[in-house]
Amino acid sequence: MVWPAGVGHMIEFLGDTVVWFTEHWDGQDGYLVRTWNTILLSGLAILTAALIAVPLGALLGHYRRFGVAAVAVVNIGRALPSFGIIALSLPIIIRIASHIPNGVPIFGSGLGFFPAFIALFALALPPIFTNTYTGIREVDPGTVEAARGMGLSEGEILRTVEGPLASPVIIAGLRISAVQVVATSPLAALVAYRGLGRFIVDGFAVRDNVQIFAGALLVAVLAILTEAFFGLLEKRIVPEPLQASGAALGEETVVRPAA
Amino acid sequence: MIAQTNDSFVRWDWIWSHLDLVWEKVVEHLILTGIALGVGLAISLVLSAVILRWRPAYTPITWVTGIAYSIPSLALFAFLVPITGFTILTAEIGLVSYTLLILIRNVVAGIDGVDPAVKEAALGMGYTRRRLFFQIELPLALPVIIAGLRIAGVTTIGLVTVTALIGQGGVGFFILRGLNRFFSTEIVLGTMLSVILAVALDLALLGVERVLTPWSGRRGSAT
Numbered sequence: 138m139v140w141p142a143g144v145g146h147m148i149e150f151l152g153d154t155v156v157w158f159t160e161h162w163d164g165q166d167g168y169l170v171r172t173w174n175t176i177l178l179s180g181l182a183i184l185t186a187a188l189i190a191v192p193l194g195a196l197l198g199h200y201r202r203f204g205v206a207a208v209a210v211v212n213i214g215r216a217l218p219s220f221g222i223i224a225l226s227l228p229i230i231i232r233i234a235s236h237i238p239n240g241v242p243i244f245g246s247g248l249g250f251f252p253a254f255i256a257l258f259a260l261a262l263p264p265i266f267t268n269t270y271t272g273i274r275e276v277d278p279g280t281v282e283a284a285r286g287m288g289l290s291e292g293e294i295l296r297t298v299e300g301p302l303a304s305p306v307i308i309a310g311l312r313i314s315a316v317q318v319v320a321t322s323p324l325a326a327l328v329a330y331r332g333l334g335r336f337i338v339d340g341f342a343v344r345d346n347v348q349i350f351a352g353a354l355l356v357a358v359l360a361i362l363t364e365a366f367f368g369l370l371e372k373r374i375v376p377e378p379l380q381a382s383g384a385a386l387g388e389e390t391v392v393r394p395a396a
Numbered sequence: 397m398i399a400q401t402n403d404s405f406v407r408w409d410w411i412w413s414h415l416d417l418v419w420e421k422v423v424e425h426l427i428l429t430g431i432a433l434g435v436g437l438a439i440s441l442v443l444s445a446v447i448l449r450w451r452p453a454y455t456p457i458t459w460v461t462g463i464a465y466s467i468p469s470l471a472l473f474a475f476l477v478p479i480t481g482f483t484i485l486t487a488e489i490g491l492v493s494y495t496l497l498i499l500i501r502n503v504v505a506g507i508d509g510v511d512p513a514v515k516e517a518a519l520g521m522g523y524t525r526r527r528l529f530f531q532i533e534l535p536l537a538l539p540v541i542i543a544g545l546r547i548a549g550v551t552t553i554g555l556v557t558v559t560a561l562i563g564q565g566g567v568g569f570f571i572l573r574g575l576n577r578f579f580s581t582e583i584v585l586g587t588m589l590s591v592i593l594a595v596a597l598d599l600a601l602l603g604v605e606r607v608l609t610p611w612s613g614r615r616g617s618a619t
Binding site: 150212215216217218219220221222224225227228232316319320321323324327328334337338340341346349350352353354356357360361364 | 405463466467468469470471472474475477478482547550551553554555557558560561562568571572574575578580583584586587590591594595598
């Protein structure tokens, strides 16, 4: 046990942490670059997943197809250990790369970009897909029928009726997915990605408590900011009457009972 | 580093010759998960009882557990390591804190969902608050509570693998060692075992629900 015996030790530890923050901000391995690398990796994974899962979920939800598949996707997504997925992606990518003549392009941010990206992308898909699917599907059929009766095309119904009505659930899916991706992204350090996780993983290796603590602080702040960002997004995008009645942090409710 | 491209992705012979170690890690995984769920459920029941007695406590309790829930697992373990070190205690504090939000929400929702007429009848029959809670409300809320346990359980099984980084980990041990030795067989083994354990636990809890609440057997879709 390395319990910091007493207040004195704790103040000293916090002091060391403050010093750490003043000394490690710049350079390729400073926390500014690593924070940016983490945002870049997570952002690209979420964006790519959203570009695929939102249209697909919306289309399947609109035509009410493959409901069983949507449930299965959630359950499988929850059972997959994110650590395992990130770890698995490394040998898979290297295996694939060995079949490509010029290899896989490697970004300046480290060998691990592609493996980590693929893994986070896979983790980001299920919540976005299911929430979009469920959200669109749960829109009152009477409302959709009325829109059809007014002569709206299927595409217009999806864009102007079902989309806005389902937007709280869709954004909730994006938020769950984004928070999960940001929470998992530090594990990318294990496949040699130069993100914030490096501080924690390297700190574990050399038992540097200050570095571990500082890294954890940065990761936690980023996760909470992600949560807050999607809260704001919800306020901007969701029509006012539909805005959630105080959606709690980390809420995982997928379906709200229809009024 | 890019060595074994000629080897097969999964070497079954390696797995067959290491079944002892596999078994040991599976048991460790189940123990880590069991403690987390048990302690998590006990704390959640107490906090839910507080909430049910005094409703204003709901917001602060779910707020605090919500924050714990949204801190990334690696960061949460990292916060604890300077205090509790690379121990099972560090792993369990983290794992338990992830179960609380899900469990408290479901316990409270489950008990709130008990038909007021049933409670009225019990009170009319002279049940005390305590007896009402343990003999009427808790059993009737079981399906919703177990639904929460299933989600918390499946999540915990996955999170346990992360604790390999702080020297615990159950089957996560294989994932980490596979990464370090660059041996894909172990990574696949650890990941598959984790998925299998998650599915098995889910089915087991479903079975427990069937046994404990025989009256809800026919309702089926009420999740």
